[in-house]
Amino acid sequence: MTNCVLCKEGLKPEEGQLIWRGDSCRIILVSDPDLPGFCRVIWNHHVSEMTDLTYGEREHLMTLVFSVEEAIRDVMSPDKVNVATLGNMVPHLHWHVIPRFKDDAFFPGSVWSDRTQKTSASTLESRMQKSKDLPAAVRELVSRLN
Numbered sequence: 001m002t003n004c005v006l007c008k009e010g011l012k013p014e015e016g017q018l019i020w021r022g023d024s025c026r027i028i029l030v031s032d033p034d035l036p037g038f039c040r041v042i043w044n045h046h047v048s049e050m051t052d053l054t055y056g057e058r059e060h061l062m063t064l065v066f067s068v069e070e071a072i073r074d075v076m077s078p079d080k081v082n083v084a085t086l087g088n089m090v091p092h093l094h095w096h097v098i099p100r101f102k103d104d105a106f107f108p109g110s111v112w113s114d115r116t117q118k119t120s121a122s123t124l125e126s127r128m129q130k131s132k133d134l135p136a137a138v139r140e141l142v143s144r145l146n
Ligand SMILES: [Zn+2]
Pocket: 001, 004, 005, 006, 007, 008, 045, 046, 047, 091, 092
């Protein structure tokens, strides 16, 4: 699909950075000033639903999602991790893996809900610094899968 943003793999710096890429999936650290550590696991080919994948493919994708969750827990020490797939805006299979904190801008709603509060700048800066360790932590966990 030529008009699908996830079929185009290039990322502008303001969109995030590629953490890891395999034959079927890639993992992105999303650049979101409100939500440091927000990661996305993207199926490389354009399919829309989990049930478009074979059982083996589903297992591979979810194993990567849970590796990202584990890395996020280790590095970010969040109050909660949100794992979600929606695809209503971009019907190209991808999972969001998001560290959540009781003082983040949207807590306790989803990150797509209205803002509930303002996180202090120093807290956001500290989390942004921590999130710089995520790429290496994710790659380390993923490397152990094979
Ligand atoms: Zn696509």
